[in-house]
Amino acid sequence: MKIVIAPDSFKECLTAAKVAQAIATGLQQVLPDAECIKVPVADGGEGTLQSLVDATGGTLMDVAVTGPMGETVQACFGLLGGGATAVIEMAGASGIELVSGDQRNPMVSTTRGTGELILSALDQGIKRIIVGIGGSATNDGGAGMMQALGVKLLDADGRELPRGGAALSRLCRIDTGSMDRRLQTIEFIAACDVNNPLTGANGASAVFGPQKGATPEMVEQLDQALTHYASILHRDLGKDVGQQPGAGAAGGMGAALLAFLDAELKPGIDIVMDAVGLAEKLIGADLVITGEGRIDGQTAQGKTPVGVARIAKQFNLPVIALAGSVGSDVDAVYDCGIDALLPIVHGAVPLSEALAKGEENLIRAARNLASALILLR
Incomplete structure (x- = not known):
């Protein structure tokens, strides 16, 4: 057989x-x-990076980045064979397995480390970035990632928001003037394993929040915060992503990739299946x-x-x-x-x-x- x-x-x-x-x-x-x-395969979550690097004869690059709870962690990104494409697995920088069960708190966890991986990949002169969005410990709508990339998320007093999904309820204005200009030349593909919208009963907070440590009260707060975030994204960026399929992936990371980086969301399984x-x-x-x-x-x-x-x-x-x-x-x-x-x-x-x-x-x-x-x- x-x-x-x-x-x-x-x-x-x-x-x-x-x-x-x-x-x-x-x-x-x-x-x-x-x-x-x-x-061995993956669908955008853990294992996506290794599967794609192995399949193309690529290279892993180690980077020290901000972990989901603000600590420093060792993560890596991959340069695929040929050197024009980088692969980033957010689980390696912002993943749930980096946080012990009793410490998980999506109210304050951040995706900043994923943004720092993107910055390191940009230094390699790549033209395309595949971001595997799965296995996250976060519910911040990709806010931390975008702050690492130079976006300013400001409250009513003009102060930068602190880390975490709860802080998005205080978002007053988005300033993209300092966003890394190299991002404008990069093709972003988000390897996404779910079709959930950003908010609502089937959204990021309600469906995935509990496994990241959210209580029912936290789920309600986080969903309200993401709903407010979506309205500011629509007003300031002209991007209506709140109910777009996949926007709720990885605690709303899909929404940030769509709204800020014009990413194409593709089933992670399809990307990996083709590569292997x-x-x-x-x-x-x-x-x-x-x-x-x-x-x-x-x-x-x-x-x-x-x-x-x-x-x-x-x-x-x-x-x-x-x-x-x-x-x-x-x-x-x-x-x-x-x-x-x-x-x-x-x-x-x-x-x-x-x-x-x-x-x-x-x-x-x-x-x-x-x-x-x-x-x-």
């Missing part, structure tokens, strides 16, 4: 490459002669295995498993997805090309245990899957 293994990372547990290796290990315990083609040549690798395959840490109703909105399934169905291939956890609203993924969905955790266990045993559970699940394949021959 030729089996293509194309998973995303299991967030806070395993990289996409380690997930693919664990699945291959389990399969080959039962199917030692199977040809397992490992294709997934379609070519599927030729002659018998089975496709994908997966992600959690698969639920949001997965159907453009996450890795359904992106992989969409391409696999062009070759009429069966698709099996493995997941660390499965949401109650998961049925939508079956209409997106996934034929079977298998959770890897046996029974109810604490999250800490599920994360600690992620690799072990993946290997076991893949081994059991291989055994079932033999029985069905």
Whole structure:
């Protein structure tokens, strides 16, 4: 058998490459002669940078930047093969995994570090920047990123706003006069894995705020702040992005990329799939295995498993997805090309245990899957 293994990372547990290796290990315990083609992928969140750099023979560049809570962190950006395109993964500078669970607070977390990565990339003389917007710890509408790039976000007294999404409620005026002029010559592409608008019941704060530490009261405050932010963007920049699909990605980072940088929002999965040549690798395959840490109703909105399934169905291939956890609203993924969905955790266990045993559970699940394949021959 030729089996293509194309998973995303299991967030806070395993990289996409380690997930693919664990699945291959389990399969080959039962199917030692199977040809397992490992294709680690991503959808704009964690892993996007590494996937694109690996696929093009690019280079990683290390940079010290401002972390999501104002601390200094080590991050990196990628120069793709050829040197004309840079890739920035905001999760590396402004990501949720950089903040311990008890310290997460989207009221004050910032995307400034992502802007600092963009500045460093501009110094390399590039012509295009791909920004992976996923896995963020932030809800500031990309305000910190734009402040790092020279934009002034001013309150009623003409003072610069402090970091964080809550401060946007005090935004009075946007001044782009000091924005880095090099940005005018750069093509921006935002690798986006969701279609959420900036505000409202399906917006950045309501949908993603709680996983970043927002209480219900915080969610309401942050949504009001982003609603005000959207109105000022419309008034001062002439950009009406509040309800634009994808504007709410990564705590509103999509809105800033659209409004300030005229970015094109593209499904991150499509960008990565093209770069890694997934379609070519599927030729002659018998089975496709994908997966992600959690698969639920949001997965159907453009996450890795359904992106992989969409391409696999062009070759009429069966698709099996493995997941660390499965949401109650998961049925939508079956209409997106996934034929079977298998959770890897046996029974109810604490999250800490599920994360600690992620690799072990993946290997076991893949081994059991291989055994079932033999029985069905």
